[in-house]
Amino acid sequence: MSTFITKAASRPFRVCVVGSGNWGTTVAKIVCENTQIYTDLFEPKVNMWVHEEEIDGRKLTEIINTEHENVKYLPGIRLPGNLHAVPNLLDAVRDSNIIVFNIPHQFLRSVCAQLKGYVHPHTRAISCLKGLDVSANKITTLPAYISEHLGIHCGALSGANLAPEIAQEKFSETTVAYRYPSTQEWKPEDESQDVTKDDLRKLFHRPYFHVNVIDDITGVCLAGALKNVVAIAAGFVDGRGWGENAKAAIMRRGLLEMVQFGQTFFKGGDPRTYTEESAGVADLITSCAGGRNHRVGRAYGKLTKEDPTITKTLQDLERELLNGQSAQGILTAVEVYKFLKTQDALEQFPLMTATYRIAFEGESIDELPKILEQVEKKKYKL
Amino acid sequence: MSTFITKAASRPFRVCVVGSGNWGTTVAKIVCENTQIYTDLFEPKVNMWVHEEEIDGRKLTEIINTEHENVKYLPGIRLPGNLHAVPNLLDAVRDSNIIVFNIPHQFLRSVCAQLKGYVHPHTRAISCLKGLDVSANKITTLPAYISEHLGIHCGALSGANLAPEIAQEKFSETTVAYRYPSTQEWKPEDESQDVTKDDLRKLFHRPYFHVNVIDDITGVCLAGALKNVVAIAAGFVDGRGWGENAKAAIMRRGLLEMVQFGQTFFKGGDPRTYTEESAGVADLITSCAGGRNHRVGRAYGKLTKEDPTITKTLQDLERELLNGQSAQGILTAVEVYKFLKTQDALEQFPLMTATYRIAFEGESIDELPKILEQVEKKKYKL
Structure with a gap:
C-alpha cells in the first residue's frame, strides 16, 4: 500500500x-x-x-x-x-x-x-x-x-x-x-x-x-544566493564612503560574475535571467539598497576605515546589527569561495574572491580597485 | 589651400x-x-x-x-x-x-x-x-x-x-x-x-x-539618454513611498525598454551594452539613487500624492529644486514620446509612454501597476 x-x-x-x-x-x-x-x-x-x-x-x-x-x-x-x-x-x-x-x-x-x-x-x-x-x-x-x-x-x-x-x-x-x-x-x-x-x-x-x-530554475536560484555576496561588497564600498559611482561599479561587476558563475558551473542556464529578470538585476538592486547583507558589509567598511586594526568579524556585526536575523551572504561568500577553490577558479571571480578575503583574511577594502584592475590588465593584455 | x-x-x-x-x-x-x-x-x-x-x-x-x-x-x-x-x-x-x-x-x-x-x-x-x-x-x-x-x-x-x-x-x-x-x-x-x-x-x-x-557607440549613447527617463519614473514611485521592490521593478522595466528601444530603432547594436556595461545598468543605478532626474520625479510623486489636484509641472520642480541645472530626462521623455508616436510604437514602450503621460497629460502614478499589467496580459494572452 x-x-x-x-x-x-x-x-x-x-x-x-x-x-x-x-x-x-x-x-x-x-x-x-x-x-x-x-x-x-x-x-x-x-x-x-x-x-x-x-x-x-x-x-x-x-x-x-x-x-x-x-x-x-x-x-x-x-x-x-x-x-x-x-x-x-x-x-x-x-x-x-x-x-x-x-x-x-x-x-x-x-x-x-x-x-x-x-x-x-x-x-x-x-x-x-x-x-x-x-x-x-x-x-x-x-x-x-x-x-x-x-x-x-x-x-x-x-x-x-x-x-x-x-x-x-x-x-x-x-x-x-x-x-x-x-x-x-x-x-x-x-x-x-x-x-x-x-x-x-x-x-x-x-x-x-x-x-x-x-x-531557468537554476539561474533564478543562483542569482538569489549570489547577489547576497555582491550586497556585502557593495556595503564595503558604501562604508568606505566611496560614493554612488563606486557602488554601481561593484554591483555591475558582481552581476557579471553572477552570470559567469552560472555559465561556468551550471551549463544550460540563460544569462538573461541575471540581467533581465526580477530575480536577477532587480533583486540585486533592492539587496544593495539596504538589505541585511549590505548593512553588515557597510558597517565593516566603516569600522575598518576608522580603525584598520579592528578585529571584529562580519559575524560579530551580524549579531550586533540584525537582532537575531541572519545575513545569508556571509555563509554564501564562504561557500562560493571554497567551491571556487576546488575548481581552481578564484582568479576568474575577483569580486567574489576579494569579498571573502576582505571578510576573512584581512585583505583591505582599499585594495579592491587594484584587484579589479589586475583582472582588466590581463583581459587587455597590458 | x-x-x-x-x-x-x-x-x-x-x-x-x-x-x-x-x-x-x-x-x-x-x-x-x-x-x-x-x-x-x-x-x-x-x-x-x-x-x-x-x-x-x-x-x-x-x-x-x-x-x-x-x-x-x-x-x-x-x-x-x-x-x-x-x-x-x-x-x-x-x-x-x-x-x-x-x-x-x-x-x-x-x-x-x-x-x-x-x-x-x-x-x-x-x-x-x-x-x-x-x-x-x-x-x-x-x-x-x-x-x-x-x-x-x-x-x-x-x-x-x-x-x-x-x-x-x-x-x-x-x-x-x-x-x-x-x-x-x-x-x-x-x-x-x-x-x-x-x-x-x-x-x-x-x-x-x-x-x-x-x-557599440549607439548603445552607449541611447543608454545614457534613456536612463534619465527611467530615473524620473523611479522617482515617481519613490515619491509615492512604494518602497524598494517597486523602485527596482521600475528600473528593471526601464532597462528592458532601453534595450528594446535600441534593438527596434537602431539595428546592429548589442543588447549587452545596456545590461552589462557601466554606461548601461550601472549608470541607471547611480541615476536612480538620487540624480537630478530622480529628484524631480520623486518630488512630483510626493506632491501629487499629498494633493492630486496640484498643477505644478516637472519643469516647475526642476526650477525649484535644481538651482539652474537641468533634468535632461524631462526633455528626453518628451522627445522619446513624440518619436514613439510617429513610429506607432507607444504601446510597446509602456513605461516610457506612461512616464510622459504622468508628467504631461495628468495620468496618475497610481495607474502604473495596472498599465504594466495590461502589457503582461497581452504577452501571456490572458
Missing part, C-alpha cells in the same frame, strides 16, 4: 505553503487570494504549515485561524479566511498537489527528512528559499536539493521581494521559474491534468505582485 | 577637450594625467576650451592656467600643470588629432557651427555628452550628430560617472565606445598611425577610473 499522503498534480489543485515567517505568510496570503478567484483551477482552502509556538499563552496556529493575523511574523496584515494554519507538517501537506516551500534555509534538511517517503512523485513543488547547498566540491540549488531528497520536480520563486512591502500590497514583481519535467519518473499519466506555467502565474500573480514565468 | 586647423590622427596624438564644466574639467584632468605618462603616444600638453567668464575681476582661463584650479566649476580640485585653458574655440582645437567633446547638450549646435569646415576628416572625436538629437520622426545620437555636422568619426564615453566623485579620485568605471571607421572617407592613408581602442583606453583609464572599451 502506498504511504504517499500528497497527490499527483490534478485539477483542481490543492496548494500547501510550508513555512510561516514573514515571507512564507505573505506568499500564503497571495496564494489564498488567487485560489479564491480561480476555483476551477485550485481548491480555495490553503494549508500553511506553522512551526507551533505560544504567544501570550495561545497557540500561534489558533490565533492565525481565528483572528486571521500572524501576530508574530506579519503583524498588522489581515490574512484571507481560506488560509488554514496547521501545526503538524504531514497534516499540512496531506492531499496537496502543489507544495510551496518557504522556510529558512537551515530548516530545509529537517523538513525534507520529515516528508521523505510521503510525497507522491507527481506532486509539484515551488521553492521560495534563498541560498545554495554546498558540500565539498559540489554546489546544489535548493530546488535540486528538494528534488533529490523528496523525489519530486521543483521550481523556484524569487525576485526583488522585501516581504513587508508585498504584505502591504505595494507594487512589486517576481520571477517564477518552472518547466515541464523531462525526467520520465516525474511525468504523470495524464499530462493534461498537470501544473502548467500559466497555472503558476495564476497562483502567484496579483495586481500588486506581477509574475514573470521563465524556464 | 586647406582650411583645416586640426590634424589627421597620427602619433603622438595631441588631445583637446572642448568644454570645462565639472565633467569636462574632470575628464580633462584624467586625460592630462595620462598624456604625461604615455609620452610616446600623446603630446603631454592638453588644451581645454573654456567659455570665458570673469571671476572676481579675473579671467577664468587665467585662473585655471596659473592656479591650476577651475574655481567656478570644480573648486577644490588641483588640476595637472599640462592642462591649458584656452578661451577661443578654434585656438583650442588647433593642431589636435583627438577632440573630446564635453559640453552641455544645448551648446553642441553652436560649437559644431563654429568648428564646421575647420576639422580634418581624419581627426578623431569622443563625445562625453548625454542626450539625443530629435527632429520630427528622426532620432540621432550625439556622436552621429557630430559626425554629420563636422564630417568626422566620433565615439562616446559614458558610465556611472558623477563628476565630483571622480574628480576626488574615488573609484569608478566608465565605458568608451569606439570602432575603427568603416566609411572610406574617414579612413586615413596610414592606418598604423591611427587611434586604436587600446590608445583610447590609455587616454582615459586611471587606477581610480576603470575603462572598458566596446564597439
Whole structure:
C-alpha cells in the first residue's frame, strides 16, 4: 500500500505553503487570494504549515485561524479566511498537489527528512528559499536539493521581494521559474491534468505582485544566493564612503560574475535571467539598497576605515546589527569561495574572491580597485 | 589651400577637450594625467576650451592656467600643470588629432557651427555628452550628430560617472565606445598611425577610473539618454513611498525598454551594452539613487500624492529644486514620446509612454501597476 499522503498534480489543485515567517505568510496570503478567484483551477482552502509556538499563552496556529493575523511574523496584515494554519507538517501537506516551500534555509534538511517517503512523485513543488547547498566540491540549488531528497520536480520563486512591502500590497514583481519535467519518473499519466506555467502565474500573480514565468530554475536560484555576496561588497564600498559611482561599479561587476558563475558551473542556464529578470538585476538592486547583507558589509567598511586594526568579524556585526536575523551572504561568500577553490577558479571571480578575503583574511577594502584592475590588465593584455 | 586647423590622427596624438564644466574639467584632468605618462603616444600638453567668464575681476582661463584650479566649476580640485585653458574655440582645437567633446547638450549646435569646415576628416572625436538629437520622426545620437555636422568619426564615453566623485579620485568605471571607421572617407592613408581602442583606453583609464572599451557607440549613447527617463519614473514611485521592490521593478522595466528601444530603432547594436556595461545598468543605478532626474520625479510623486489636484509641472520642480541645472530626462521623455508616436510604437514602450503621460497629460502614478499589467496580459494572452 502506498504511504504517499500528497497527490499527483490534478485539477483542481490543492496548494500547501510550508513555512510561516514573514515571507512564507505573505506568499500564503497571495496564494489564498488567487485560489479564491480561480476555483476551477485550485481548491480555495490553503494549508500553511506553522512551526507551533505560544504567544501570550495561545497557540500561534489558533490565533492565525481565528483572528486571521500572524501576530508574530506579519503583524498588522489581515490574512484571507481560506488560509488554514496547521501545526503538524504531514497534516499540512496531506492531499496537496502543489507544495510551496518557504522556510529558512537551515530548516530545509529537517523538513525534507520529515516528508521523505510521503510525497507522491507527481506532486509539484515551488521553492521560495534563498541560498545554495554546498558540500565539498559540489554546489546544489535548493530546488535540486528538494528534488533529490523528496523525489519530486521543483521550481523556484524569487525576485526583488522585501516581504513587508508585498504584505502591504505595494507594487512589486517576481520571477517564477518552472518547466515541464523531462525526467520520465516525474511525468504523470495524464499530462493534461498537470501544473502548467500559466497555472503558476495564476497562483502567484496579483495586481500588486506581477509574475514573470521563465524556464531557468537554476539561474533564478543562483542569482538569489549570489547577489547576497555582491550586497556585502557593495556595503564595503558604501562604508568606505566611496560614493554612488563606486557602488554601481561593484554591483555591475558582481552581476557579471553572477552570470559567469552560472555559465561556468551550471551549463544550460540563460544569462538573461541575471540581467533581465526580477530575480536577477532587480533583486540585486533592492539587496544593495539596504538589505541585511549590505548593512553588515557597510558597517565593516566603516569600522575598518576608522580603525584598520579592528578585529571584529562580519559575524560579530551580524549579531550586533540584525537582532537575531541572519545575513545569508556571509555563509554564501564562504561557500562560493571554497567551491571556487576546488575548481581552481578564484582568479576568474575577483569580486567574489576579494569579498571573502576582505571578510576573512584581512585583505583591505582599499585594495579592491587594484584587484579589479589586475583582472582588466590581463583581459587587455597590458 | 586647406582650411583645416586640426590634424589627421597620427602619433603622438595631441588631445583637446572642448568644454570645462565639472565633467569636462574632470575628464580633462584624467586625460592630462595620462598624456604625461604615455609620452610616446600623446603630446603631454592638453588644451581645454573654456567659455570665458570673469571671476572676481579675473579671467577664468587665467585662473585655471596659473592656479591650476577651475574655481567656478570644480573648486577644490588641483588640476595637472599640462592642462591649458584656452578661451577661443578654434585656438583650442588647433593642431589636435583627438577632440573630446564635453559640453552641455544645448551648446553642441553652436560649437559644431563654429568648428564646421575647420576639422580634418581624419581627426578623431569622443563625445562625453548625454542626450539625443530629435527632429520630427528622426532620432540621432550625439556622436552621429557630430559626425554629420563636422564630417568626422566620433565615439562616446559614458558610465556611472558623477563628476565630483571622480574628480576626488574615488573609484569608478566608465565605458568608451569606439570602432575603427568603416566609411572610406574617414579612413586615413596610414592606418598604423591611427587611434586604436587600446590608445583610447590609455587616454582615459586611471587606477581610480576603470575603462572598458566596446564597439557599440549607439548603445552607449541611447543608454545614457534613456536612463534619465527611467530615473524620473523611479522617482515617481519613490515619491509615492512604494518602497524598494517597486523602485527596482521600475528600473528593471526601464532597462528592458532601453534595450528594446535600441534593438527596434537602431539595428546592429548589442543588447549587452545596456545590461552589462557601466554606461548601461550601472549608470541607471547611480541615476536612480538620487540624480537630478530622480529628484524631480520623486518630488512630483510626493506632491501629487499629498494633493492630486496640484498643477505644478516637472519643469516647475526642476526650477525649484535644481538651482539652474537641468533634468535632461524631462526633455528626453518628451522627445522619446513624440518619436514613439510617429513610429506607432507607444504601446510597446509602456513605461516610457506612461512616464510622459504622468508628467504631461495628468495620468496618475497610481495607474502604473495596472498599465504594466495590461502589457503582461497581452504577452501571456490572458
